[in-house]
Amino acid sequence: MTKIRLEAALGQAVSVPTIGDVAALAGVSSATVSRVLNSPSQVGKERRARVEAAIQQLNFVPLAAAQTLKSGRSMTVGAIFPRLDSILFGSILNQLQTRFDQAGYTLITMTTVYNAATEPLRVRQLIARGVDALILLGGMHSPETDALINEYQVPRMNLWSWLDDCPSAQIGFCLRRAASMAADHVCALGHKRVGVISAHPETNDMALKCRLGINDSLVKWQVEVDEDLFVASNYSVEDGSFAFSSLISQPDPPTAILCTSDIFAAGAMREARRMGLNVPRDISITGFDDSDFAKITNPGLTSIRTEQAIIGTRCAESILGHLTESKKLVSLELGAELIVRESTAPPNR
The missing domain is CATH 3.40.50.2300 (Response regulator)
Incomplete structure (x- = not known):
């Protein structure tokens, strides 16, 4: 039994790998490890690969609270969906997950199951976890939801439904x-x-x-x-x-x-x-x-x-641009078209 496993079995304090351990194993500075964790695109492929390998070998998990204190960001984005067993919402979720993964952000997803009273609760839970931005499905939300987001000044993006008079950034179709x-x-x-x-x-x-x-x-x-x-x-x-x-x-x-x-x-x-x-x-x-x-x-x-295939990707890119480069959240109205097939015909008189 290794020392760490023995100490764990005896109920003693267990040492965990630090960012310095990762840096030493990868042969880079702690600052480089931090950049790989927070802004991986700023690190060259070879050094990034060494750091990622060291992280895997040491089973290193960065403490979110420490990262938040240091950077002012939690590197997390919250998304509230009506449900997750929909092929449509699932597709958007996959797009969001892929793009945020690439940027080193964690996506936290919650559902309301179409219960309007649940949405403010979910918003409160995500804000309490310090998310850097929020993604909401649909264009209309409760006054309590809007008040929470405005009070804590959390950047938000509405997806799917486009409203001509929406006060928030939105990506969707009418x-x-x-x-x-x-x-x-x-x-x-x-x-x-x-x-x-x-x-x-x-x-x-x-x-x-x-x-x-x-x-x-x-x-x-x-x-x-x-x-x-x-x-x-x-x-x-x-x-x-x-x-x-x-x-x-x-x-x-x-x-x-x-x-x-x-x-x-x-x-x-x-x-x-x-x-x-x-x-x-x-x-x-x-x-x-x-x-x-x-x-x-x-x-x-x-x-x-x-044009739902691009909703998730465009949303993630807009949020990341806002968080990392202080760009304005971009709204985008998408189109729709009728595809006529064989299931419709004049009425049988």
Whole structure:
């Protein structure tokens, strides 16, 4: 048994490697080790590789509290997502993680599960841990959330939903305009009974924006806005199936159903097949996000494509520029387009 393991077994103080130990093993100065930990791009590849190897060999873990006291930064960024089991949010999270890793920052991720009352709690927890910046999903947040962030002057970036009058930096697209594209499409095909499957608009501002966009389009096309044809659902294929069934079971069912997520559309198309309905002859279905599912399903799913592939990377780069070079946080409005496939057609008269 080594000395460290023996001392640990006896309950005695265990010595841990220091930044000086890493420097000695790597043959560099302590300042170089510090730069590798905090600003790796400022160190040449060969010396950086030696330091990283020494860190691995010694199992060295820098103490975050000590780094914060010395640099004034915790080298951490907090992100609050509605949930992590979404393929869309997961993609953004991967982009954020990759870019912050490259810069030597740690990303701390928390969820709200679409509970608005949870968001201020998560913000408070992250601020208490000294995060250098915050990333929030959606454009609208509670007054308590805004007050906390403003009081502690934490840089913030809103992602996904673009608001024309947003007071904070944001990267995203206008959900209202994007959702109206799908509604315009089915109305132009001649559909007069249009159903909607979305998340709960009372707890999800992104779902609310989609619903407003669909309403805008229906009014423009002089199609009745029937509240019975708007179904709020939990976010899953199974719930999408249930929502589809409830719409089709109505006395005067819709001839087209707009889904504010491809996940809902997957459930709707599965339930249509189970009920013996042909898509699009008997019912037209649209999705939102243009995920891989939309491209491979039979029939292909008409869906809204957004520039979400760059959201995470652009967000991380803007935050890093602000933290390391005092650059202003950059807002970026992304576009959206309707991708028409075989799941939509004129109503079967």
